[in-house]
Amino acid sequence: MYNEYTQKPYGVRDFLPDMAKLKRKVENKLLSVFEEWGYEEIITPSFEYLETFLKGNSFNLGERIFKFFDRRGRVLALKPDMTTPIARVISNHYKNVKRPIRLCYFSNIFRFEEPRAGRQCEFHQAGVELVGIDSLDADAEIIALSMKSLEELKITDLTINIGHIGFLEGLLSDLFFDYDIKQEIKGLLQKKDFVGLRKLIENLNLKTEDKILILHLTELHGKSDVIEKAKELTKCQHALKAVEELDKLVDVLKNYNVDKSITVDLGLTRGLDYYTGIVFEIYSPFLGYPICGGGRYDNLIAKFGDPRPATGFAFNIEGILQIIERNKTWSNQ
């Protein structure tokens, strides 16, 4: 009676009425908040050229992209992220628009994933992108908007973890010329593989103080006093500039009343390689992985021919639904 073709394939799921209803409700709520803040919804195609996506992500997303051919043999791909298509849209359709552009989206995303926590091959994101402002006000607006949105969904007890890609980049560029070693250290820090990091550093030809500095990176997270600690640790100009930006950002966020949930993490990196400045993740005690992630990506749009500063975030919709389900706070309204 049953065989594999009467079942769904691996990595996708059905949303039955209860879940579909809740998802629609969550997305409607998010859209109304995004619109209130001046963000307009856009929709991009489900598939584009593989090369378009590869422009954005220099790391190994490549083998996790679902690919197929068009009739002329060119490789197409189901979208593995929303930020890259929006970067393309900006340079296609907003060439002569010099004012800041605020866009938001609701989309399914496709990545091949091994079975693991909170990951499916098809999942849903809701997010915003703010293009054309390179000041910290934009970073603050994005972070504040993400928190206000979750507040509207009655999701509480959140922690925002903020970092800055420039800190680590600056430090490593001062210490090493070798690209591979830089990538390896970044990778270990991202995985928080402290054991591997210690082993690698011990075998490198470095001054003792620099070794101590890199190993300290793993401890540079906590409340905003981390910023002061970081200032004392390094003389690297790029790194110090990053720390100062973080310091100012935390200050600006006080105006939005979200500063109490902030932690600072100078070892924070994100999975996608296009980030250049402030990055952040939001955690809930009810979920084993981040509910939201984002940050600044000033070089991505330039890859499509039109340099513009930009920042944004994406919510993990399945994560939000799970938190609401677990707490039953919002669903029965």
Add this chain to the structure above:
Amino acid sequence: MEQLTIALSKGRIMKDTLKLLQETGIECSDIYEDSRKLIFNSTKSRIKFIIAKPFDIPTYVEYGVADLGIVGKDVIMEEKKDVYELVDLKFGFCRLVVAGPKERKGYPPHPRIASKYPRIAEEYFMQKGEQVEIIKLNGSVELAPIIGLSDKIVDIVSTGKTLKENNLKELEEIDKITARLIANRVSFRLKSKRINDLIKKINSVIEEGF
């Protein structure tokens, strides 16, 4: 003080794990391995312990049902979960090796490799540029070459006694293994104070040698 949940591995490293915890000042004397109980509460230390099979520990930690886990590096390498590896606990030492029949001289161009660690085995031979066929087994891996199921095996050895008894010899070493402390990525941030305090205590116990 917020509650901390730690997943502990049954089997090989359990005894040393409990000894380490005790030295760190965590009350855990009522945990014993043979018990059918799988959850223990240390009310004094505000810690809940989950006792599980080693290969499940990274899963518990990745999903966040346990904040921390203590497990061998072999399991971490095989499971490839999204967890943070915080401390090398320096006990539970063993080695991950390739072994084959003692007397055997040559191997076919596509040798068959039996292992509890199919991913590690596959990656290892791929990096060496050797084409192999991996056979996944769940235990008694040493048996495979004797009964003609495989040409070689990939397994952990500590004393080498089991290999010897089954007429096998070590051919190559893949890696050295010890127990590690792993953490869930969200717990690591949300409970950073408790976790950092624990890491400090553990590090000082390890340095003194327990």
